[in-house]
Amino acid sequence: MFVGHYVAAFALKGKEKDASLGLLFIATQFVDILFFPLALAGIENLKFEESFTEVNNFNMDYYPFTHGLLGTFLWAGLFFCLFYFVCYKNKSNKKQLAMVMALAVLSHWFTDLIVHTPDLPIISGAPKFGFGLWNSKILTFISEAVLLVIGLLYYLKKTVATSALGKYAAIVFVLFLLLINYLNLFVLPANDDIKSLTISALFSYVLFAFIAHYVAKKRA
Ligand SMILES: [Zn+2]
Secondary structure (H helix, E strand, C coil): CCHHHHHHHHHHHHHCCCCCHHHHHHHHCHHHHHHHHHHHCCCCEEEECCCCCCCCCEEEEECHHHHCHHHHHHHHHHHHHHHHHHHCCCCCCHHHHHHHHHHHHHHHHHHHHHHCCCCEECCCCCCEECCCHHHCHHHHHHHHHHHHHHHHHHHHHHCCECCHHHHHHHHHHHHHHHHHHHHHHHHCCCCCCHHHHHHHHHHHHHHHHHHHHHHHCCEC
């Protein structure tokens, strides 16, 4: 899953106003931010198999550190500790803030579950899970769009615009994310080069987080 992961970022920001939307964007993609470099280093596996699914050629048969449910729990725990004991240690609501960051990390596994083929392990080996919506481009696009719009609507309901820009910025941003996903799914050719895939994935995650940070500044 790509932009659909951000449903959790918008929803958690709606729930906990003091949380940073930019950091929540990073947290929801955190295990993918680790996955691409780990795959590049050969620690986890990303093999390219022609027409593996309609969406991409990714056959990920070993990636327990980033996409095992246990691994994801541990990263989420690490996020909780980092934000509770370090980043937000002087805030009175540090427990809630650390908790939404941890939940954002954890959400990644459950949103991936919708689109991945059964390749998501609990620990490392079988059983593995995935509902396989990647077998259909159109269903993948629709499911990500529905998730993202649900997150956006909840965020808009729970926050108010502090300027004219704040009224529309989040909506325009989500339309931009949907356009990127459309191009990614239907227009751009499949990318089977691990190095350029890593660079473009990390670049998009950081870019989206920056935009999210500025969009959130226009609402309170
Ligand atoms: Zn993932």
